[in-house]
Amino acid sequence: MTTSEAEQRAMQRALALAVTPGVPLGPNPRVGCVLLAPDGTTIAEGFHRGAGTPHAEAAALAEAGDAARGATAVVTLEPCNHTGRTGPCSEALIAAGVVRVVFAQPDANPVAVGGAGRLREAAVEVVGGEMIDEAQAINRAWTFAIAHRRPFVTWKFATTLDGRSAATDGTSRWVSSRAARLDTHRLRGLCDTMLVGTSTVEVDDPELTVRDEVDEPVAIQPLRAVMGLRDLPTDRRIFNDRAESVHLRTRDPEIALAELHARDRQHVFLEGGPTLARAFLAAGLVDEVVTYVAPMLLGSGRSAVADLGIHTITDALHLHVTDVAVLQGHGGEDTNVRLTMKPQKRSS
Ligand code: AOF
Ligand code: ZN
Numbered sequence: 094m095t096t097s098e099a100e101q102r103a104m105q106r107a108l109a110l111a112v113t114p115g116v117p118l119g120p121n122p123r124v125g126c127v128l129l130a131p132d133g134t135t136i137a138e139g140f141h142r143g144a145g146t147p148h149a150e151a152a153a154l155a156e157a158g159d160a161a162r163g164a165t166a167v168v169t170l171e172p173c174n175h176t177g178r179t180g181p182c183s184e185a186l187i188a189a190g191v192v193r194v195v196f197a198q199p200d201a202n203p204v205a206v207g208g209a210g211r212l213r214e215a216a217v218e219v220v221g222g223e224m225i226d227e228a229q230a231i232n233r234a235w236t237f238a239i240a241h242r243r244p245f246v247t248w249k250f251a252t253t254l255d256g257r258s259a260a261t262d263g264t265s266r267w268v269s270s271r272a273a274r275l276d277t278h279r280l281r282g283l284c285d286t287m288l289v290g291t292s293t294v295e296v297d298d299p300e301l302t303v304r305d306e307v308d309e310p311v312a313i314q315p316l317r318a319v320m321g322l323r324d325l326p327t328d329r330r331i332f333n334d335r336a337e338s339v340h341l342r343t344r345d346p347e348i349a350l351a352e353l354h355a356r357d358r359q360h361v362f363l364e365g366g367p368t369l370a371r372a373f374l375a376a377g378l379v380d381e382v383v384t385y386v387a388p389m390l391l392g393s394g395r396s397a398v399a400d401l402g403i404h405t406i407t408d409a410l411h412l413h414v415t416d417v418a419v420l421q422g423h424g425g426e427d428t429n430v431r432l433t434m435k436p437q438k439r440s441s
Contacts, residue, residue: 094220099133100195103167104224108197110140110149111169111231117143117313119285120357122232124149126168128157128191136160148173150182154189162190169197169228171221172212173205183211193218197228201239234285234360237380243350244286246378248363248370249277250397251385258367259395263296272420273385273429278303280383284315284362286353289331290369291321300330301364310335316358320349320369346376371399374410374436382412382434385420388427411437 096104110125121141126149128136137160139152147155150172154161166172172182172194186194194212199221209219229236237245251269252258259265269277281287282303293299301317302310314336319325320343325332332338339356341349353361363373373379384397403409412434420429 094218096195096220096223097133099129100165100167101223103127103129103135104169104195104197106135106138107149107167107169108224108227108231110138111228113140116140118283119235119359120144122170122235124168124170126150126153126166128153128161129165129167130160131163131165136164145178147179148182151179151185154185154191157189164189164191165193165195166191167195167223169224169231171196171198171200172208173200173202174207174211175205177204181208181211183208186212187215187217191217193220195220195223197222197224198232198236199225201236203239238354238359243347243354243378244358244361245380246350246361246363246373247280247284247381247383248373248379249280249383249385250364250370251277251387252397253387253389253391253394255390255392256396257391257394258397260391261394263395265297265395268387268389269385270387270420270422270426270429271424272422272426273387273431275306276418276420276431277385278305281315281362282311282313284360286316286318286358286361288318288320288349288353288361288363288369289365291319291323291325292368293364293366294319294325294329294331295323296366298330299364300333300335302335315362316353316356318349318353318361320344320365344372346373346378350378367396367399370397371401374398374401377436377438379436382432382436384432384434386430386432388429413437 107125107127111123121144124141126139137153137157139149141149174183212219234245287301317331317338320341416433418431422428
């Protein structure tokens with residue numbers, strides 16, 4: 094079944110509504126909805142404002158009132174079919190007299206699944222998959238976490254030109270420039286979990302909060318998770334009251350991610366040291382790598398990742414570059430480069 098030009102325009106609008114600034118990045122998906130009259134004009138719009146608030150469809154229906162009868166609902170995610178924090182949107186659309194639903198991304202969430210089927214049962218016309226790529230990109234981590242039953246993992250590190258993340262005396266401030274550090278905070282803010290190992294907490298004592306240009310913590314902070322078996326002193330900065338923190342008593346990346354998934358976490362920002370990085374890489378649990386390269390040489394010192402047991406070049410772990418950004422230095426600081434990469438899955 095095809096969609097009309099008015100429906101395609103409405104989907105563009107619904108995608109824009111979904112990413113309205115201020116809407117939290119999780120744990121719920123960001124969703125937009127536009128209700129169209131039979132002549133293609135807009136009756137009402139809605140978007141989801143975060144867990145516990147009405148779904149996008151419900152928000153649009155509330156605005157439309159009786160005008161929803163005979164309407165087409167254009168929505169970025171397949172309407173849900175469950176009673177969770179709110180009621181099922183499939184039933185709300187049927188009750189309101191909506192006759193046609195165009196959605197982008199199917200909902201694979203096991204608790205919500207089945208909306209399209211329920212609507213069809215009630216003789217509502219349903220078209221799925223319209224602008225699906227754009228819709229999935231909006232909720233990349235949410236979509237990934239449902240498909241893989243674990244959070245998406247971004248491993249971030251800063252390095253010198255010769256692949257060192259700290260000098261031999263352990264000092265690592267300041268490998269990257271201020272512009273690169275600010276950029277890191279922006280990326281931290283796009284995740285819902287910061288993850289490091291116990292040794293990073295012992296040695297570097299990072300606060301792991303997201304801070305703005307004037308070094309003030311932003312309003313919504315990711316969970317700060319530390320993994321490892323060792324006990325930690327409670328006076329470490331990671332345990333201060335500026336954000337939530339949790340100690341995951343395991344060294345196993347898979348178990349750590351399972352625990353975070355159980356807490357509804359969908360995007361982990363891995364900022365641990367070389368040992369933790371190796372554990373995640375060896376387990377095939379790194380989905381994205383973000384690297385800040387500083388024009389600096391050390392010649393010795395700690396590598397960004399511990400020994401991967403690779404002894405010949407043909408065994409190298411390859412990454413595919415998806416983005417390159419130049420972070421211009423200010424006030425005498427040099428330019429840094431940010432590489433975003435995807436690890437290539439190994440056949441063996
Ligand atoms: C949303 N907003 O606009 C739509 C959602 O936490 P609950 O009980 O409200 O349910 C969340 C699930 O509902 C979500 O994971 C997704 O599968 C479905 N649709 N959720 O938060 C929306 N349309
Ligand atoms: Zn819903």
